[in-house]
Amino acid sequence: xxxxxxxxxxxxxxxxxxxxxxxxxxxxxxxxxxxxxxxxxxxxxxxxxxxxxxxxxxxxxxxxxxxxxxxxxxxxxxxxxxxxxxxxxxxxxxxxxxxxxxxxxxxxxxxxxxxxxxxxxxxxxxxxxxxxxxxxxxxxxxxxxxxxxxxxxxxxxxxxxxxxxxxxxxxxxxxxxxxxxxxxxxxxxxxxxxxxxxxxxxxxxxxxxxxxxxxxxxxxxxxxxxxxxxxxxxxxxxxxxxxxxxxxxxxxxxxxxxxxxxxxxxxxxxxxxxxxxxxxxxxxxxxxxxxxxxxxxxxxxxxxxxxxxxxxxxxxxxxxxxxxxxxxxxxxxxxxxxxxxxxxxxxxxxxxxxxxxxxxxxxxxxxxxxxxxxxxxxxxxxxxxxxxxxxxxxxxxxxxxxxxxxxxxxxxxxxxxxxxxxxxxxxxxxxxxxxxxxxxxxxxxxxxxxxxxxxxxxxxxxxxxxxxxxxxxxxxxxxxxxxxxxxxxxxxxxxxxxxxxxxxxxxxxxxxxxxxxxxxxx
Numbered sequence: 415x416x417x418x419x420x421x422x423x424x425x426x427x428x429x430x431x432x433x434x435x436x437x438x439x440x441x442x443x444x445x446x447x448x449x450x451x452x453x454x455x456x457x458x459x460x461x462x463x464x465x466x467x468x469x470x471x472x473x474x475x476x477x478x479x480x481x482x483x484x485x486x487x488x489x490x491x492x493x494x495x496x497x498x499x500x501x502x503x504x505x506x507x508x509x510x511x512x513x514x515x516x517x518x519x520x521x522x523x524x525x526x527x528x529x530x531x532x533x534x535x536x537x538x539x540x541x542x543x544x545x546x547x548x549x550x551x552x553x554x555x556x557x558x559x560x561x562x563x564x565x566x567x568x569x570x571x572x573x574x575x576x577x578x579x580x581x582x583x584x585x586x587x588x589x590x591x592x593x594x595x596x597x598x599x600x601x602x603x604x605x606x607x608x609x610x611x612x613x614x615x616x617x618x619x620x621x622x623x624x625x626x627x628x629x630x631x632x633x634x635x636x637x638x639x640x641x642x643x644x645x646x647x648x649x650x651x652x653x654x655x656x657x658x659x660x661x662x663x664x665x666x667x668x669x670x671x672x673x674x675x676x677x678x679x680x681x682x683x684x685x686x687x688x689x690x691x692x693x694x695x696x697x698x699x700x701x702x703x704x705x706x707x708x709x710x711x712x713x714x715x716x717x718x719x720x721x722x723x724x725x726x727x728x729x730x731x732x733x734x735x736x737x738x739x740x741x742x743x744x745x746x747x748x749x750x751x752x753x754x755x756x757x758x759x760x761x762x763x764x765x766x767x768x769x770x771x772x773x774x775x776x777x778x779x780x781x782x783x784x785x786x787x788x789x790x791x792x793x794x795x796x797x798x799x800x801x802x803x804x805x806x807x808x809x810x811x812x813x814x815x816x817x818x819x820x821x822x823x824x825x826x827x828x829x830x831x832x833x834x835x836x837x838x839x840x841x842x843x844x845x846x847x848x849x850x851x852x853x854x855x856x857x858x859x860x861x862x863x864x865x866x867x868x869x870x871x872x873x874x875x876x877x878x879x880x881x882x883x884x885x886x887x888x889x890x891x892x893x894x895x896x897x898x899x900x901x902x903x904x905x906x907x908x909x910x911x912x913x914x915x916x917x918x919x920x921x922x923x924x925x926x927x928x929x930x931x932x933x934x935x936x
Contacts, residue, residue: 468649480600503551564594686733698750804829
């Protein structure tokens with residue numbers, strides 16, 4: 415009874431801690447990842463073209479449409495100032511990470527106790543992939559939030575069922591649970607990789623096997639049906655080719671990529687969890703098997719971890735992809751650390767010198783491990799720097815020929831859109847270059863080998879730009895060779911992006927001429 419009375423105080427304390435932490439590190443007027451810039455590009459286009467949810471520029475619309483519906487709710491505000499889109503998207507993520515404290519605390523407290531619930535929340539903050547994704551806009555965080563709201567409601571429903579309060583309240587809770595899981599999928603469809611947690615929760619509630627199966631089907635199938643029904647209501651985008659989920663899976667999860675990316679994928683997985691935390695997590699799983707023999711808890715943890723690990727290994731970049739397993743990893747470590755704490759405390763008390771030395775070693779190891787952990791893909795300094803490219807391109811005097819922009823162009827294009835609502839942006843498929851998409855297509859076992867990539871066509875009042883999505887200076891020789899051998903864009907200018915990640919300014923100036931192209935150096 416005393417713990418129940420302390421629950422509101424503990425939650426408020428955790429919310430305060432999370433608020434201070436997340437609101438301190440959140441990005442303000444820039445993003446931490448190119449995919450988020452692409453989402454913002456679509457939101458801006460849907461506003462300026464007056465096509466709510468119908469813009470062809472909306473990145474990932476069909477698998478994250480609830481996220482775009484949420485952003486569209488603020489359309490009247492964005493119309494007055496497009497630049498507000500960036501902080502809105504970032505603070506929505508920070509708020510979601512803060513609110514995650516509530517369902518996560520209640521879920522863990524129900525099955526493993528208050529102490530573990532407190533520690534698991536703190537450990538979740540410490541996992542780099544989770545913490546980094548909370549710093550900028552991305553619908554994965556919201557998907558995790560709604561998943562754990564649904565799981566916490568399962569526990570609450572079981573509690574009410576034990577009180578025999580009548581079926582009307584239970585049916586209402588069933589509806590809320592299904593709605594929470596449906597919203598989880600609507601914010602990010604690949605969050606279905608967390609659905610093994612549904613039968614795992616029912617097992618922890620001691621449901622009989624048949625009840626676990628039937629209820630799991632109810633809580634899994636109905637959200638998928640709701641997702642498909644709501645998805646079917648999205649506006650049709652004329653001329654847009656279907657980018658089927660199966661095609662994407664065959665492209666990015668084909669067996670060849672497992673072999674090619676095995677080492678890199680595992681490194682990103684370890685960096686996403688933090689090397690030291692990864693070691694502690696593995697030890698905690700071994701501890702649950704051999705010391706506790708807690709198989710119901712293992713069933714809650716391991717299937718979700720293994721499923722996400724296997725699914726994302728061939729497409730591990732950025733390590734944000736592994737955030738779906740971050741909460742269960744935090745729970746596993748919290749159980750382990752809570753159980754061994756009395757033993758460690760007793761050992762340190764009886765062996766103070768050794769305890770001090772071990773504490774120093776652990777602290778040093780933790781600092782080193784965070785040095786080799788996953789940071790935000792784009793640091794604030796670098797993100798602001800590549801946005802400056804947009805400022806320079808927008809201000810560039812008329813040249814009267816197309817300008818081919820090779821560099822970190824997505825943030826630059828978004829900046830150009832923010833500077834002027836009259837900036838026109840659209841995608842075009844072309845086969846003029848090769849990049850990682852092409853390599854993936856060429857190695858795919860299951861599908862033909864179309865050779866194309868997307869470029870962004872941008873037009874402002876002064877110039878027309880052809881922007882290569884993510885062209886790095888390692889590709890410059892290949893691109894220059896193409897321009898010298900083809901007539902398609904032979905009269906265009908190339909803007910070479912010579913930035914490194916330590917750059918803090920951009921200057922555009924003319925350079926030497928070749929027989930078919932002029933170079934503008936950055």
